[in-house]
Each structure stands twice: as structure tokens, then as C-alpha cells.
Amino acid sequence: xxxxxxxxxxxxxxxxxxxxxxxxxxxxxxxAASYIASPLDTVPMxxxxxxETTYEVPVPTPxxxxxxxxxxxxxxxxxxxxxxxxDDGTPTPFTGTGTEPPAPAVRIHSECATGxxxxxxxxxxxxxxxxxxxxxxxxxxxxxxxxxxxxxxxGLVNKLRAYxxxxxxxxxxxxxxxxxxxxxxxxxxxxxxxxxxxxxxRIRLVSxxxxxxxxxxxxxxxxxxxxxxxxxxxxxxxxxxATKRDRMRHQLGPRxxxxxxxxxx
Ligand SMILES: Nc1nc2c(ncn2[C@@H]2O[C@H](COP(=O)(O)OP(=O)(O)OP(=O)(O)O)[C@@H](O)[C@H]2O)c(=O)[nH]1
Numbered sequence: 001x002x003x004x005x006x007x008x009x010x011x012x013x014x015x016x017x018x019x020x021x022x023x024x025x026x027x028x029x030x031x032a033a034s035y036i037a038s039p040l041d042t043v044p045m046x047x048x049x050x051x052e053t054t055y056e057v058p059v060p061t062p063x064x065x066x067x068x069x070x071x072x073x074x075x076x077x078x079x080x081x082x083x084x085x086x087d088d089g090t091p092t093p094f095t096g097t098g099t100e101p102p103a104p105a106v107r108i109h110s111e112c113a114t115g116x117x118x119x120x121x122x123x124x125x126x127x128x129x130x131x132x133x134x135x136x137x138x139x140x141x142x143x144x145x146x147x148x149x150x151x152x153x154x155g156l157v158n159k160l161r162a163y164x165x166x167x168x169x170x171x172x173x174x175x176x177x178x179x180x181x182x183x184x185x186x187x188x189x190x191x192x193x194x195x196x197x198x199x200x201x202r203i204r205l206v207s208x209x210x211x212x213x214x215x216x217x218x219x220x221x222x223x224x225x226x227x228x229x230x231x232x233x234x235x236x237x238x239x240x241x242a243t244k245r246d247r248m249r250h251q252l253g254p255r256x257x258x259x260x261x262x263x264x265x
Contacts, residue, residue, distance in 0.1 A: 015165075015178035024169050031168040032161075032178050046148055046190045049074035050197065058089060063130070064137035067091070071197075073190050080145040081194060084137045092140040096204060099224050104141030107132035107206035107229065108191050108216075110149030113156055121236035122163070124256075128229050132206045135227060142200060144191050152176070153185030171243040183248065184211065192219035208250045230256045 015028045051074055056067035059082070066082035073079075084092035094102035109116075109132060115125030129143075136143055151159030158179055165175035173183040195201060204225045205213060213223045233241050233256050244250040 014180035015170075015174075018170075018174055018178060027168040028165060028170060028178060031164040045075075046077055046187050047074035048189045048193055050190075050193055053197065056083065058085060061133065063133040064092075065089070066133070066137075066143070071190075071194055073193075075148075077148040077190060079147055079190060079194060080143075081198065082133070082136075082143040082145070083198075084140050084142075092137065094140040096139040096227070097225070099202075099204065102140075103202045103204050103224050104200050105136050105139040105206055105227055106141050106144065106195070106200060106203040107136060108144045108146060108188065108212065110152065110186060111145065111147045113150060114159075121234050123240055124231045124233075124237055127231035131231055132229050135206050135229070139204075139227075141203070142198060144194055146186075146188075146191050148190070149186045152183070153187065154179070154181050171247070172240055173243060173247045186215075188212070188215045188219055192216060192221050195221050208244075208252055208256075210249055210251065226251070232256065 015025075015032050018028075020028055050071065052072040054070045056069050059066050059068045065085045065087065067085050069081045069083075071079045071081065086092055094104050096102070096105060107129075109129050110125075112120075112123060112125035114120040115123045116129050119126045132143060150156050151162065154162070154176060158176075158181060161179055162172070162175035165178050166172060170178055176183050195203065201220065202222045202224055203216075204227055205216070205223045206227045206229045207213070208226070208228055208230060210226075213226065216223055228251065230252065241250075241252060241256055245252040245256075
């Protein structure tokens with residue numbers, strides 16, 4: 001069962017609950033209120049019903065050849081999977097550490113149009129995607145690209161509204177809250193349906209985020225191990241990464257939160 005639709009930002013007045021210093025209140029109130037058209041008044045919740053999937057199509061990439069499939073769900077969400085293939089088109093065997101029988105490396109990558117398409121330095125999403133593909137090409141497994149996870153589930157319009165709030169001084173968590181949204185609204189139901197269809201219910205998850213492990217466990221996907229997907233911090237995303245570590249419990253080390261760390265050069 002997917003959860004009931006959840007109301008999203010309609011007033012943009014969630015900032016009132018944040019107890020901001022008075023000198024910041026006005027800038028945040030202005031940024032929260034400033035959008036050109038009405039925001040969506042609901043964040044759609046995913047349907048678990050899979051309507052259609054495709055045969056695997058080989059796609060050569062800088063990281064190797066991947067067998068790509070598309071997946072359509074009843075709510076219109078379309079996702080992508082990419083399986084690591086050898087040069088002869090056979091699936092890359094599952095290697096890497098510690099599990100018997102060997103389990104696939106899987107990255108569930110949440111869509112980030114700004115990071116994945118444009119290579120935005122505001123976040124670490126683009127390099128995380130590339131790093132994830134590299135790990136999967138080496139160790140065998142799948143990338144699951146979830147296209148209804150944009151902005152940690154709040155959608156692109158709301159994410160860009162949240163960016164304005166970040167430019168007014170809020171961190172990434174408080175910016176979502178200021179819009180009247182949760183810090184993380186992703187639902188992994190459809191990802192878990194895809195993994196079940198692929199026969200990948202015991203996985204090694206390429207992620208730094210323990211909340212993903214928890215969410216997948218509740219949906220019947222067993223994470224045997226977390227494979228870190230760490231990328232060097234940059235000046236532009238240092239605060240973003242520190243907030244992920246400090247407020248969302250992401251497992252990030254010094255190299256991932258200090259742009260001047262010696263190993264980043
Ligand atoms: N709301 C919001 N979403 C963001 C922001 N920056 C990136 N995102 C989204 O965050 C999602 C990626 O989530 P992250 O929290 O970076 O990482 P994660 O997927 O939880 O964890 P990893 O598996 O370790 O990458 C994507 O959907 C991005 O679109 C932001 O400032 N605000």
C-alpha cells in the first residue's frame with residue numbers, strides 16, 4: 001500500500017516554526033513567498049503497480065556497457081535500470097567483499113536534474129552517479145535511477161524554491177521545512193518492486209545514507225553491506241555535505257566535508 005497523498009507547500013510558511021533569528025526572518029519569509037506560479041499542492045505518492053517494462057538494451061558509456069531497461073508505473077512514473085555488462089554482453093559477475101552467495105552492488109540514485117544533467121556544484125549528485133556507475137561496472141549489479149525522487153521527493157519546482165531559501169541562509173533541511181515539506185519525502189516502494197522483479201532482494205547498497213537501508217528493509221529488501229559513494233567536497237557544496245552528515249546522519253568522512261583536505265588535491 002502506498003501512503004496517502006501528502007500536502008506539500010501551499011503557503012510556504014513552514015519557516016514560522018524554525019525560530020529564526022529576527023534579522024534572518026524577513027529574507028526567509030520573502031524567499032519562501034516568492035514563486036511565480038502556484039506550487040503543486042500535493043506531492044504525488046508512488047503507485048506500487050508496475051504497468052510495463054522493456055527488454056534490456058545495451059548502452060555503451062564512459063564507465064562500460066550497461067543493459068538499460070525502462071519501467072512504467074501506474075502513476076506515470078518512469079524509472080531506469082542499468083545492469084553492468086561484460087564486453088561480450090553477458091552480465092558482469094557479482095564480486096566485491098564478503099557475501100556468500102555473492103550479492104549485486106546496487107545504487108538507487110535519486111533524480112537530481114541540476115546535478116546529474118548540468119553537473120551542479122551545489123550538491124554532490126553528479127559525481128555520486130558517476131562513482132556509482134564505476135563501482136557497479138567493477139563489481140556487477142544495477143543502478144536504479146528513480147525519476148520521482150527529484151529534490152528528495154519534493155519535485156523540481158519545490159527544490160528550486162528551496163534553493164532560494166538556502167541562498168537566504170537556511171540549510172537544506174530547514175529550506176524544505178520552511179516550505180511546509182518534510183526534509184526527505186522519498187518513497188522507495190517502486191524501487192523495491194523493481195528490485196524484486198530483477199531478483200535482487202539481497203543487495204550491497206552503494207550509498208552513505210542509513211535511512212535508505214532502513215526504508216528498503218521495511219519494503220523487504222535486505223542490505224548486506226553499504227558500499228560508500230563518497231566524492232570529494234568542493235567549496236560550493238561544503239555546507240550541503242556537512243548538513244547531510246550532521247542532520248541526516250549520512251556517513252561522510254573528512255575528505256567529503258572539507259574541500260581543502262589533502263586527499264582532495
Ligand atoms: N530538497 C532538496 N533536495 C536536494 C538538494 N540537493 C540535492 N537534492 C536532492 O537530493 C537527492 C539526493 O539525495 P542525497 O541526500 O544527496 O543523497 P542520498 O541519495 O540520500 O544518499 P546517497 O545514497 O549517499 O547519495 C536527489 O533527489 C536530489 O535532487 C537540496 O538542496 N534540497
